[in-house]
Amino acid sequence: MASPDRPARVAGQPSRPVLVIGGGIMGLWAALKVARAGFAVTLAERGRVGQGASGGLLGALMAHMPDRWNEKKQFQFEALLSLEDEIVRLESETGMASGYRRSGRLIPLPKPHLREIALGHERDARQVWQAPGRGFEWRVVDEAMFGEGWPQAHYRASGLVFDTLAGRVFPRSVTALVRAGLQALTHVTLLEGVGIRAIDARNFKALCENGDEIAFSHVIVAGGVEAFRLIEGLRPWTGKPLGMGVKGQSALLRAPVDPALPLIYLEGLYVVPHEGGMVAIGSTSENSFDAPFTTDGQVQALIERATEMVPALEGAEVVERWAGLRPKAIGRDPMVGAHPEFPQVIALGGGFKVSFGIAHKLAEAACAALKGEDMRVPESFHLARHLEMAASKR
Ligand SMILES: Cc1cc2nc3c(=O)[nH]c(=O)nc-3n(C[C@H](O)[C@H](O)[C@H](O)COP(=O)(O)OP(=O)(O)OC[C@H]3O[C@@H](n4cnc5c(N)ncnc54)[C@H](O)[C@@H]3O)c2cc1C
Known part of the structure; x- marks a missing residue:
């Protein structure tokens, strides 16, 4: 299989879709934000949407403590407000x-x-x-x-x-909700049961576990714990694990x-x-x-x-x-943004214990990265900083 055989173009956009890998809370919001921005989107999920960490039970939306305020806390504060809307x-x-x-x-x-x-x-x-x-x-x-x-x-x-x-939200309800929002959009293709084995960034394609390939203009890597391995696999990796x-x-x-x-x-x-x-x-x-x-x-x-x-x-x-x-x-902060060597590859994840409150806002940042715009997230969230940390000696 190559890219989906229906036209992937939305007026004025590249002919290949934006591929989102992973149907957890991060990938779902990313697909929605990118689709709302007018891009054709394909979301590939290895199993079924919400089967990973986002399919849990807790859904607490816990604000960071109000002491020693910094831009990370401000980011989460604004996210907890905008989530409501x-x-x-x-x-x-x-x-x-x-x-x-x-x-x-x-x-x-x-x-x-x-x-x-x-x-x-x-x-x-x-x-x-x-x-x-x-x-x-x-x-x-x-x-x-x-x-x-x-x-x-x-x-x-x-x-x-x-x-x-x-x-709080109920995790399974919120993933079902975002999924339904996505499915209402005509330029979104949701592929469940499609695992991505590796990303061939130079050739703008993802290699599926079943041997198929999916061509993309950009890929947002939101595979939860597996996102780290997919990004490490873009080139020979000698650093510490990315996460x-x-x-x-x-x-x-x-x-x-x-x-x-x-x-x-x-x-x-x-x-x-x-x-x-x-x-x-x-x-x-x-x-x-x-x-x-x-x-x-x-x-x-x-x-x-x-x-x-x-x-x-x-x-x-x-x-x-x-x-x-x-x-x-690595370093505990969320991870978002374009890969310095492969700007068509955008990371989104690492939200650890607070993903449900910030995923929508991180997804906006991923969408901005795709458009080459300022992500407006703390510097320590940038994929480039995580890559530096992973490459640095102890
Ligand atoms: C017990 C527990 C309690 C938690 N409580 C809270 C809480 O109260 N509040 C909160 O905000 N957060 C909480 N979290 C954290 C939160 O659940 C996670 O941070 C969040 O769900 C991560 O979302 P994600 O989209 O990055 O990853 P995931 O939800 O894991 O989604 C990744 C998806 O990608 C798919 N995938 C992976 N690799 C591939 C591939 N190669 N190809 C295709 N698809 C792939 C997976 O199947 C999966 O569906 C909790 C987590 C746990 C485990």
Whole structure:
């Protein structure tokens, strides 16, 4: 198979499509943004859309802390604001729901020194969590604002932080939503069951695992954990790995919990109320593992910790246990932008633990890179910086 045999041209654009590799949250937003910009797009997904890390259960939209503000935090802040409009637009175009809600976040403060730190952040938030016409709070509270058991008293011995910026989406609903938005566009070809083995950048084609080839004008590499290997494979590679997968396990419980309640976050433990009487619990963060996609006793330990903190989860049915690999780029920052030697190859990924809140804005950056425009992302996100880091000696 060569490129799709229908005309790939949209008026005034090159005759080859933009190829997006990977149908996770990054690739889906990229395909949508590029298609909306008027380019013909082919999205190639090895299995089915949303089968990777983006097919998980948690979907927390966690704002970075308001202290030591920098351009990365500002980028995420703006992304968390603009996501709302993106979701509203897609929901009204498709009639589907994403499970989005700016429900906020509670952070229990079990010890007095944590309260002191939180009060400092409360002041920081007043300065930096501000946008025209709206502001968000990192407020230290003493009362059980959301009921005695959310979380139970022992956990809020020194109060609670109530953060009004955070929210959540349901990952599988949001991937289905963006997919539906894409499929409504006529100049998008969605190829599921098509894995890309390698990119032949010099000849502007991708080599498929089944022996076929797909010609492209540009390729956006959004293959999650595999994106690193695809980019490394563009030329002989002698550096450190461009990124890695960090395993995470989580669970979905059926419990009588109000979906409007804020999510709770304490030392790596997330309790995220979703619509329809579901509560997601997460997550482990494992750098070494034998079985990336299977759960083990660690997820049970998370459920037990969560139940101790939130008695409403006592006896809840565990609907699903799930494990996946988060793509973490070298240096930990997201990775986006054109390859310095092959500008037709654009990276998009490495969002690690915050992808759902920023993917749409990173996708805009990838689209800008494709057009040769300024990406308007922090310098440390640029693929070129990641390549330098990977090439540098320790
Ligand atoms: C347990 C857990 C909890 C998490 N919680 C949160 C959270 O609360 N909030 C948050 O924002 N993030 C969270 N994350 C992180 C988030 O899920 C990921 O950062 C995000 O889904 C990555 O999206 P992606 O599109 O880059 O990769 P993926 O979703 O992995 O998508 C990559 C896609 O590319 C396809 N692919 C790969 N290689 C090829 C190839 N060669 N050819 C064709 N297709 C290919 C794959 O099949 C896959 O579908 C969590 C992750 C885990 C594991």
